[in-house]
Each structure stands twice: as C-alpha cells, then as structure tokens.
Amino acid sequence: MSKPTLYGPAYSTYTRSARLAMEEKGVDYDLVEVDFLQGPMPAEQIERHPFAKVPALAHDGFKLYEVSAIGRYVDEVFDGPSLQPDDARERARMTQIISILDSYTYPCAIGQLVIQRLVMPMLGNQPDEAAIAAALPAISKCMNVLAGLRADNAFLVGSQLTLADLHFVPIYDYFRNTPESDAILEQNPGLRAWWDGVSKRESVQKTQPPSG
Ligand SMILES: N[C@@H](CCC(=O)N[C@@H](CS)C(=O)NCC(=O)O)C(=O)O
Structure with missing residues (x-):
C-alpha cells in the first residue's frame, strides 16, 4: 500500500488528531504543511477541502477530509493496534x-x-x-x-x-x-x-x- 499524504499545518489541532491516528497505527505518511495563519487558506487546499479547512488526506487515489472520517479510515485500512472499541x-x-x-x-x-x-x-x-x-x-x-x-x-x-x-x-x-x-x-x-x-x-x- 502506498504512503498516505496529509495536508495541514503541524500547529493545527485537527491535523494533529489525524497524525496521532497514523502515529499510533505505525503508518508511514508524508505531512505537507499548509499555512492559513499568515494569509488566506491556499487555493490548492480549498480544492482538497471545499469548506476551506485542514487537514485533508490522500491515499492511493482516495481523497478524504473531516478528521473523524480520516481517523476511522486510517484505523480500518492499516495494520496496527485498533483505535475503535469492539463493544x-x-x-x-x-x-x-x-x-x-x-x-x-x-x-x-x-x-x-x-x-x-x-x-x-x-x-x-x-x-x-x-x-x-x-x-x-x-x-x-x-x-x-x-x-x-x-x-x-x-x-x-x-x-x-x-x-x-x-x-x-x-x-x-x-x-x-x-x-x-x-x-x-x-x-x-x-x-x-x-x-x-x-x-x-x-x-x-x-x-x-x-x-x-
Ligand atoms: N470538521 C473539520 C474541522 C477542521 C478545522 O476546523 N480545522 C481548522 C484547523 S484546526 C481550520 O482549518 N481552520 C481554518 C479556518 O477556519 O480558517 C474536520 O473534522 O476536519
């Protein structure tokens, strides 16, 4: 499976939640920094996320935004300890x-x-x-x-x-x-x-x- 790419700045809370899920699963990923504090949200990010937010994920041609969806996807697609209870x-x-x-x-x-x-x-x-x-x-x-x-x-x-x-x-x-x-x-x-x-x-x- 190819390496996922996460687009978002390391200072963002939601970007960090998505990173935490990948770190806990032991997933190798690329983080592409997207700054929105020093200027407006870059146009490339608005193409990835129509609501002009971070982060967004790209994996093997699959594109996803909204961190609760990203966390579940990462948990279910990659090996590693489960991040969702069975019960x-x-x-x-x-x-x-x-x-x-x-x-x-x-x-x-x-x-x-x-x-x-x-x-x-x-x-x-x-x-x-x-x-x-x-x-x-x-x-x-x-x-x-x-x-x-x-x-x-x-x-x-x-x-x-x-x-x-x-x-x-x-x-x-x-x-x-x-x-x-x-x-x-x-x-x-x-x-x-x-x-x-x-x-x-x-x-x-x-x-x-x-x-x-
Ligand atoms: N519902 C979104 C929320 C994402 C979000 O609010 N991200 C913040 C950064 S932590 C953001 O993009 N803020 C930029 C802005 O509001 O201009 C998700 O779950 O991914």
Whole structure:
C-alpha cells in the first residue's frame, strides 16, 4: 500500500488528531504543511477541502477530509493496534465524545479561548477579553462533561486508547497552556490524570506543535 499524504499545518489541532491516528497505527505518511495563519487558506487546499479547512488526506487515489472520517479510515485500512472499541456501547461512547469535542468543545476552547489568548498575541493583536470571558462557562461545562464520561478510566472510553483520546489530545494541549485552564482543571483532576498518562505516549510527543 502506498504512503498516505496529509495536508495541514503541524500547529493545527485537527491535523494533529489525524497524525496521532497514523502515529499510533505505525503508518508511514508524508505531512505537507499548509499555512492559513499568515494569509488566506491556499487555493490548492480549498480544492482538497471545499469548506476551506485542514487537514485533508490522500491515499492511493482516495481523497478524504473531516478528521473523524480520516481517523476511522486510517484505523480500518492499516495494520496496527485498533483505535475503535469492539463493544458496540463503547464504540458509541467514542463517537459521542468525538461529537462533543467537535460540536461544543473546539468552538469555545480553541475557536474562542486559544485563538484569543495564544494566537492573537502571536500575530501581534490584542486578545478580545470579552470573548474569552464569554467562552469560559461553555468550556467549563465541556471539561466537566468529558471528565464525567471518563470517570476513573485510563482513557476517555474505558481501558483502551481510542480515536476519542486522539481527538481530545490537541485541544487539551493548547487549552492547558492558557492561564484560564487552571481554575477549570482544578475542578477536574481526572482530566489532568488522563493527560499525565496520554502525554507520555511517543505519538503525542512526536506531534508536539511548533512553539511560537
Ligand atoms: N470538521 C473539520 C474541522 C477542521 C478545522 O476546523 N480545522 C481548522 C484547523 S484546526 C481550520 O482549518 N481552520 C481554518 C479556518 O477556519 O480558517 C474536520 O473534522 O476536519
């Protein structure tokens, strides 16, 4: 089977989730950097992704975008440890968590807090403090819910690393670097325990976003 190519920047949370799936499976892949912070989304990427987002995958003539689809494809097509539970209820829980991350967590934790607190200053702009303050209750709710679903398990779904963990790692990693995360994580020590475990994985260390 030929090597897949992933188009997206190493700093992107969704690109990192797709990379994490390939790293965990032991898949050899090429990463083609696509920048959208210093300018508009490049036209070639909009051809790959009509909604002008990253990442997109190309493999043996097959083209795919949307990270939850990419993760499942990578898991099912390549050898390596399974990233989806066999048990129907656990698999449903995994899908539920990915949906919670996409629908409720990313928009407030990354789209508001991380963009305003970490990205805006990096680009030489002032953070919008009102937008940050407005996002905090929603972030807190998401983290409480995710901590509750994890309960005392090693991973978000029971004792097996799944695509749900790989979806959350990049979001959590940026979030934990904001000063606002302290108070929210104080309330959710279970998420810190989860991070202590997953952050030691080689895949997580190898896909660390570039600093600055
Ligand atoms: N639903 C998409 C979301 C992808 C997404 O939001 N990617 C972000 C980067 S992490 C992006 O492309 N942002 C560029 C923009 O919104 O202009 C997926 O699952 O792949």
